[in-house]
Amino acid sequence: MRRREFLTLSAASIGGVLVYSLDREVFRLSAQTNQSVRIPLRFFTQSEALFVAAAASRIFPSDETGPGAREAGVAVYIDRQLAGPWGRDRYRYTEGPFEGNAPAEFGYQGKATPQQIYRQGLKGLKGFDRLKAEEQDDTLKQIETTLFFSLLRQNTIEGMFCDPMHGGNIDMVGWQLIGFPGPRMSNYDDVDKHFGEAFRPKPASLRQVTRRKVRPGEDLE
Amino acid sequence: MKTLPSVDVVIIGGGWTGLLMAKELGSRTALSVVVLERGGPRKTDDYGDDMDELDYTIRFRMMQDVSQETVTLRHDSSQRALPLRQHGSFLPGSGVGGAGEHWSAVCPRFLPDCFEVLSRTTEKYGSKRLPEDHAIQDWGVTYDELEPHYTRADLLLGISGKAGNIRGQQIEGGNIFEGWRSAEYPTPPTKIPYFSSIFAEAAKSLGYHPYPVPAATTSRAYTNPDGISRPGCTYCGYCETFGCMIGAKSQPTNTLLPVIQKHKNVSIRTGAWVRRIVHDASENKGSARGVIYSDANGQEVFQPAELIFLASWTLNNTRLLLLSGIGKAYDPATRKGSLGRNLTHQVAFSAVTAFFEKPLNRFMGSGASGIMLSDLDGDLFDHSKHPFLRGGALSARSARSLPISECGAVPKSVKSTWGSEWKKAALHYYDRTGRIGFSGEHLAYQDNYMDLDPVYKDHFGDPLLRLTLDWRENERKMADYMTTKAMELAREMGAKEVNPFSGLRSYDATRYQSSHVQGGAIMGSSPESSVVNPYLQHWQLSNLFVLGASSFPQNASANPTPTILALTYRTADAIVDRYLKNPAALA
Numbered sequence A: 001m002r003r004r005e006f007l008t009l010s011a012a013s014i015g016g017v018l019v020y021s022l023d024r025e026v027f028r029l030s031a032q033t034n035q036s037v038r039i040p041l042r043f044f045t046q047s048e049a050l051f052v053a054a055a056a057s058r059i060f061p062s063d064e065t066g067p068g069a070r071e072a073g074v075a076v077y078i079d080r081q082l083a084g085p086w087g088r089d090r091y092r093y094t095e096g097p098f099e100g101n102a103p104a105e106f107g108y109q110g111k112a113t114p115q116q117i118y119r120q121g122l123k124g125l126k127g128f129d130r131l132k133a134e135e136q137d138d139t140l141k142q143i144e145t146t147l148f149f150s151l152l153r154q155n156t157i158e159g160m161f162c163d164p165m166h167g168g169n170i171d172m173v174g175w176q177l178i179g180f181p182g183p184r185m186s187n188y189d190d191v192d193k194h195f196g197e198a199f200r201p202k203p204a205s206l207r208q209v210t211r212r213k214v215r216p217g218e219d220l221e
Numbered sequence B: 001m002k003t004l005p006s007v008d009v010v011i012i013g014g015g016w017t018g019l020l021m022a023k024e025l026g027s028r029t030a031l032s033v034v035v036l037e038r039g040g041p042r043k044t045d046d047y048g049d050d051m052d053e054l055d056y057t058i059r060f061r062m063m064q065d066v067s068q069e070t071v072t073l074r075h076d077s078s079q080r081a082l083p084l085r086q087h088g089s090f091l092p093g094s095g096v097g098g099a100g101e102h103w104s105a106v107c108p109r110f111l112p113d114c115f116e117v118l119s120r121t122t123e124k125y126g127s128k129r130l131p132e133d134h135a136i137q138d139w140g141v142t143y144d145e146l147e148p149h150y151t152r153a154d155l156l157l158g159i160s161g162k163a164g165n166i167r168g169q170q171i172e173g174g175n176i177f178e179g180w181r182s183a184e185y186p187t188p189p190t191k192i193p194y195f196s197s198i199f200a201e202a203a204k205s206l207g208y209h210p211y212p213v214p215a216a217t218t219s220r221a222y223t224n225p226d227g228i229s230r231p232g233c234t235y236c237g238y239c240e241t242f243g244c245m246i247g248a249k250s251q252p253t254n255t256l257l258p259v260i261q262k263h264k265n266v267s268i269r270t271g272a273w274v275r276r277i278v279h280d281a282s283e284n285k286g287s288a289r290g291v292i293y294s295d296a297n298g299q300e301v302f303q304p305a306e307l308i309f310l311a312s313w314t315l316n317n318t319r320l321l322l323l324s325g326i327g328k329a330y331d332p333a334t335r336k337g338s339l340g341r342n343l344t345h346q347v348a349f350s351a352v353t354a355f356f357e358k359p360l361n362r363f364m365g366s367g368a369s370g371i372m373l374s375d376l377d378g379d380l381f382d383h384s385k386h387p388f389l390r391g392g393a394l395s396a397r398s399a400r401s402l403p404i405s406e407c408g409a410v411p412k413s414v415k416s417t418w419g420s421e422w423k424k425a426a427l428h429y430y431d432r433t434g435r436i437g438f439s440g441e442h443l444a445y446q447d448n449y450m451d452l453d454p455v456y457k458d459h460f461g462d463p464l465l466r467l468t469l470d471w472r473e474n475e476r477k478m479a480d481y482m483t484t485k486a487m488e489l490a491r492e493m494g495a496k497e498v499n500p501f502s503g504l505r506s507y508d509a510t511r512y513q514s515s516h517v518q519g520g521a522i523m524g525s526s527p528e529s530s531v532v533n534p535y536l537q538h539w540q541l542s543n544l545f546v547l548g549a550s551s552f553p554q555n556a557s558a559n560p561t562p563t564i565l566a567l568t569y570r571t572a573d574a575i576v577d578r579y580l581k582n583p584a585a586l587a
Helices: A046-059 A074-083 A114-123 A133-143 A147-161 A170-178 A206-210 B016-028 B044-049 B053-058 B112-125 B143-157 B194-205 B314-324 B420-432 B473-492 B561-579
Strands: A006-010 A017-020 A026-029 A036-040 B007-012 B033-037 B071-074 B266-270 B273-279 B288-294 B300-310 B347-355 B370-373 B392-397 B433-440 B449-457 B463-468 B497-500 B544-546
Touching: A006 A046, A006 A074, A046 A074, A046 A114, A046 A133, A046 A147, A074 A114, A074 A147, A114 A147, A133 A147, A147 A170, A147 B053, A170 B420, A206 B044, B007 B016, B007 B288, B016 B033, B016 B266, B016 B300, B016 B561, B033 B300, B071 B449, B112 B143, B143 B561, B194 B370, B194 B392, B194 B433, B194 B473, B273 B300, B273 B314, B300 B314, B314 B449, B314 B463, B347 B473, B392 B473, B420 B433, B433 B473, B473 B497
Parallel strands: B007 B033, B007 B300, B033 B266, B071 B463, B300 B544
Antiparallel strands: A006 A036, A017 A026, B273 B288, B288 B300, B347 B433, B347 B497, B370 B392, B392 B433, B449 B463
């Protein structure tokens, strides 16, 4: 049994009280406070989670255009994906022989699982969370062409814009940024209107829309 | 191995073709029919909570489990093939309904000359114009013969659209280039979202003839001739890679399954993974005796049957014939053998990613709502001055605008792919980005084919199917030409910046193109050059029929579902009217 590891999300950065609910979703209440929540980690160690959180924040930063990976809880999302079937390569054909140097148009042909790629890649990011932003960017530029970085970048985008049941996009912060309303049962009255103007219904998550406790794929097997 | 009592009919695969055949035989005969589906059961209620891009679009919840079985690929026969370790360029489905559950429901018919590409092209341009290494063949069936069956498919699905040619009468606003139809579409066109509507205007001003995409995401409530009612589409946008939560998108489970379930003579066994078709081996004739499958508990079962339909996904049809040793495998060196030949995909790509000033509200729409144009399809424009044959359709659909898949596309002027500058552009352009798609014909070539892989195995230990597949100059030049046409359209639409398609190089298994990979068990006029006759009946084993797009000698530009349904109807008629009275070769 591994030691329980936690990632602490600070409410201050999001601008409200964070609540970690019984169904393991994080969401925000409106009151201003400095409270924070401790989220149990499934795959990362605490320091790994801090490296990932810091790196994701450089990929999708919090800046003048709005919140980013930190507020969306991207590190929590990635932790859950890695602990789940995707991280264990349940969704890939994993019979050998493996051809490490295959041309790109054949897709990833290596043997390492996402869990292994992250664990290995994070060894190169020791102390990353304590670097200055420019130093962090320089470090990431050096690994930009690696498989680890391409997974990290893709997973960061996923964590920004996934349904909140997956642990990222906390309080639909990503959807609010881009004006995506989440799943809607009907756009019948609007699909051929609002031409040339932004139509931005208030976002709602899958569980809110269906009023069902939909289980995410990472919890199924 | 357990041996079960014999049944009249076994159907391998519970997708569009298998379930349509089951419905027809269930309704029109008293035969005992068993459908063997290797995936799980499905029904519309299952889709009530599937509107999740991560699990369904990114992690492929509805697709064939590639950890158990995939295909291998090489670009030519000198290379060692590698397995496609994750889904990419096409998406095979699994479970009842098959790929017909997660499709976009785009429903055009094939152009009439697609069925006679070899003779029409030779007639017009001479045989020297054909690529030297081509393997193009006529189908052995014509559009005129298929038209009544196309109409039945239209009515079955309630396809929404606007006819452009009713019995030779051209109608403005529809596709004036389409083959004749005996009737208007069963339901009017879908609503047209903003992005598609500006495409329509731009197309008109450039002299094209745009028309609403024919859609099985039906525009209004519809009851088909079987008495099956489906609601109208609500434009939620969750079509491709999803099942429709309300059943507005026609799917085998909402269109065919409810009829089948009324017939006591038809049963569906799920978790039944067919591994071999058992047959009497002889050179020229013989018969299939039944199938061996592994059931949901892993037990091997022999199911004897009088009549067998192989109706799995296209590539899996060819693989099961190869594994069963039915027919002679194609050898590209000698061009002998017919099984596995004429592998084609489609020349399908986003021709232009266009960036606009105004927001497009692209979250609203359906997989098939949009506008397309066929002016550059088939042989509808003179190819004497072009360095390629045939063509395809350009379209502006409102599909695939979900944020994980789409956020991050930025104009080429933005150099970074992460960090503040990229983020700012990604947020700004997320809902200002539209794609003009192209879907074009893929000719058949002697060296594009399928056989069994000598190295890689599935979870049972059976060899995987090996694809030997690459593009030729015809496809590359077609792609370049269509990209320039799409650029003109995007500029006419008022796009501020345009990222053109980078061109076809080697076949790229990581870029989704379409799920229309065809051929391998093709139809034709002789057993030397085809696997099945024009009634989809196996040339050697007259009680075996191979349904679906594995029968296409080469691919058309259009989506295949109406065509495979029409071919299946035609086969069902031949079975009921002729074969059951005299079980022998139909051609």
